[in-house]
Amino acid sequence: MFPDFLRLLLFLNLTTYLSFGQQNYKQQLPGTEKSIAMLFIPGGTFTMGSAPTEKGHFADEGPQHQVIIDPFWMAEFETTWDLYTLFMERTIDKYQINSSLANEVDLEVDAISGATTPYTDMSFGMGTDGYPAICMTQLAAIKFCEWLSAMTGNFYRLPTEAEWEYACRAGTSSAYSFGETSENLSEYAWFKDNSDDTYQKVGLKKPNQWGLFDMHGNVSEWTLDAYEIKAYRIRKKNNNDNPYIVPTKIYPRVVRGGSWMDRASRLRSATRRGSSKKWKQRDPQIPKSLWWHTDAPFVGFRIVRPAKPPKIEIQKKYWNYSTN
């Protein structure tokens, strides 16, 4: 892990930087010693996508367009097995925080469906404690957020694709958040050239300017959006207000950031990838699991919490999994 004193410095630095008041915090998981460090991401405007001149640019990354993002908190790290297992096992549900204490949401934890136990080890022997959880479907990642919301009273969800890229760039417009070329990528990311064919513990590399670790590499991260190759072509040049493509089909949906299996150019801030039916190819059961992608050991997720939570009646749409 990142040394504590450095993290403290970073925290102090950030809180100074974010002088307008919103603070980082730690979300405790009731009934455990575990917590999730949430970093405040100030709202702002950024250029989404990449220019055709960027090395590794794909057609789906253009045209570039200006996007407005509202402030939110984002988890400092990718969700680890330590946390994800709590959701799989559901043995801490009885410690749900009374909704009068934290009242962003109105949910009964026992009404939230839980992931089925996989038949085989979904970490593929790559490690669990401190390592990112993988192979979950987007549904499972969404339900983790709903469950965490019910447990804590705070509204959590996956980031939109736009929020994800905004957070990854952390104010930069270069191919990577640390520069235009992949020359220094190994200082910031786990990818094909340095991962030793496995994912690595979260938080071992340098964070980006906003303190987020492993945005480039380690595991690709689920977002809320449907993947549309031409998504950016129908956007306005400016003032796209918190864009988000609500999925209507299971596939493809967007993962971001690239992974331990990818070559450098797939880790760029603008790189997009759509999920695929193939990610369940080796699931030997019918119906195939709603909860596990047997062939996607490169996919994980991290959570966000909007600074201004949506109204309770709207919240459901972020936890729904439309499949038509």
Place this chain on the structure above:
Amino acid sequence: MKKQSNSRRNFIKTTTLATGAVITAPLQMNFMAPGLGNKKLKLALVGCGGRGSGATVQALTADPDVELVAMADAFHDRIEKSLKGIQEHFGEDKKIDVKEKNRFDGFDAYKKAIDLADVVILTTPPGFRPYHFEYAITNDKHVFMEKPVATDPVGVRKVLEMAKIAKAKKLNVVVGLQRHYQSKYIDLKKRIDNGVIGQIRSGQVYWNDAGVWVKKRKAGQSELEYQMRNWYYFNWLCGDHILEQHIHNIDVANWFIGDYPLSAQGMGGRQVRNGKDHGEIFDHHFVEFTYANGAVISSQCRHIPGTMSRVDEVFQGTKGSITLGNGVIKDLEGNHQFSYPIKWGEDPNPYQVEHDKLFSSIRSGGVISDTENGAKSTLSAILGRMATYTGKKITFEEALNSQLHLMPESLTWDSTPPSIPDSNGNYSIPTPGKTKFI
């Protein structure tokens, strides 16, 4: 408790005699499978769980002219759920329908379904397999069956006997030890056979994870129905996880060494998963398998949440070592020699390859005979279970000739299952040093 074990012993005695009679019956050899050319192939599914439904989809995908004509399961609701899943998988691409009258439930349903088919999929809990397989081969059907192929040595012997008959009749039998159909394993096995790590002297095989599903007892269920629903936790149906899952890894050790173990000794127990919902199986086993050439394989399987997860096989040879999981071969100094290029989601799906090969062999008049290895790897895992349950060293030969007979040969919904709980709802748990080798 004492009374139960007595009645169980009596039960074993009587049924063993009956089984002996079946095994020595003269072989009926008046059938030879014809090449099935372009004929439409009729398929029956026996055992309509998730795996059976998956295997059916693969069979229907492997060959364009296969029709699912019959389904059988102990439970009607499983048949309906399975059919729905298969239909939804194909959607508009392929119309799947099984006539109401060809959906059979109950303990003898398998016969009615098998009668209607050319090819059968046997995917019930493994305890039933020997008896279903016997019926399929006796009636000249090609077979895909899931591993393991029995839960006791009586069943293993029956399957071995039927293996010979299937071969003589030129019937194709694929056993769901799918690593044999997986590109990575096939490629690496060739390299081992070519001597890249020399002779295998030792190895470690693992199936350690958090465990599998548990089905809660429901009001109104008979003991038999409860056990059939929660079958993973009852030995007559499942054979313990060292057999039901870990067979894959033990089988890889057998395959790569090119032999079956001579003997086994080990330890195990149930320390964490030990509630009333968890029947009679252990939550961990550690077994040392010794082979005729002196190679020793350490086998570990564990179903305990929050512990190290690993499903893998590793071997050390006289010239180097290999890890099957990541496909890496190293020399004796630990220098990297080779990595199998794993392409997630792109390598052929071994579960599909099993059926592609099965149907193409049926069409061309070939013979795939996975049965004998399936039976012997099943026995290897049973041998491991016998070693951990008794705490004794047991030889393969002893296991092969064991009179242990967990699976009743015939059942009705009125039958009493072989394991019954005491007045507190607890089942009798095997105890090393006390549990006898039978």
